[in-house]
Amino acid sequence: MPDKHSNAPEPGTKLGSHYSRCFGCGDDALGGLRVSSTVGEGLSVTTEFTVTDNHQGAPGLAHGGLLALAFDEALGAVNWLIGAIAVTGRLETDYLMPVPVGTTLHITAQCDGISGRKIYTSAVGRLGGPEGEAAVRATAIFIQVGVDHFLSNGRLEDVQEAMHDPEQLRAARAFEVNP
Numbered sequence: 001m002p003d004k005h006s007n008a009p010e011p012g013t014k015l016g017s018h019y020s021r022c023f024g025c026g027d028d029a030l031g032g033l034r035v036s037s038t039v040g041e042g043l044s045v046t047t048e049f050t051v052t053d054n055h056q057g058a059p060g061l062a063h064g065g066l067l068a069l070a071f072d073e074a075l076g077a078v079n080w081l082i083g084a085i086a087v088t089g090r091l092e093t094d095y096l097m098p099v100p101v102g103t104t105l106h107i108t109a110q111c112d113g114i115s116g117r118k119i120y121t122s123a124v125g126r127l128g129g130p131e132g133e134a135a136v137r138a139t140a141i142f143i144q145v146g147v148d149h150f151l152s153n154g155r156l157e158d159v160q161e162a163m164h165d166p167e168q169l170r171a172a173r174a175f176e177v178n179p
């Protein structure tokens with residue numbers, strides 16, 4: 001297990017968006033999920049995702065791909081607790097119950113271990129409250145990358161815009177991982 005980063009926020013702290021145009025958590029992403037995560041105990045976060053009319057895959061039910069997105073976001077937020085810059089290498093979801101429109105999925109995500117550049121994470125999403133019945137489970141492997149990953153692969157104007165995004169700068173500074 002990795003250590004919690006010395007500058008990681010206390011349990012109960014809301015983590016902001018890591019990028020304002022992120023479709024999972026950003027305020028500027030049109031139609032995005034806008035989920036936010038809260039630091040939990042140890043290397044865990046909690047994330048709530050409320051399913052709206054716009055998230056349907058079948059009548060009245062959430063689309064599985066959108067649920068996977070919510071989990072990708074929640075699992076990715078765990079990396080912040082260890083101060084790691086990482087991208088999703090593998091994401092596996094188990095859909096245990098249908099998730100109806102109007103319900104809130106209470107996701108708890110945690111770090112399970114680290115091996116070289118690989119960060120192993122897992123999460124469960126419950127309906128009816130944080131102790132409710134498990135509706136979705138997910139595991140992911142995040143791969144640690146350097147900032148050059150984004151500079152080399154991202155679109156230049158978006159990278160430049162992000163570098164001037166006060167939210168992103170605030171988040172990067174908080175963990176002193178800003179190169």
Ligand SMILES: CCCCCCCCCC(=O)SCCNC(=O)CCNC(=O)[C@H](O)C(C)(C)COP(=O)(O)OP(=O)(O)OC[C@H]1O[C@@H](n2cnc3c(N)ncnc32)[C@H](O)[C@@H]1OP(=O)(O)O
Pocket residue numbers: 015016017018024037072073074075076077078080086087088089090115116117118141143145
């Ligand atoms: C509040 C903060 C919230 C943050 C939330 C963020 C959530 C959103 C996160 C995302 O959605 S990120 C976007 C989706 N992911 C990507 O775009 C990644 C695309 N893939 C790549 O860029 C490269 O494949 C990658 C950087 C992941 C790996 O390429 P590398 O050439 O750097 O690594 P390499 O192939 O040398 O592998 C390094 C290690 O990772 C392992 N690995 C690589 N890809 C893997 C994979 N797909 N699954 C499992 N393991 C993998 C690989 O086996 C190896 O393990 P070992 O060190 O033990 O040998």
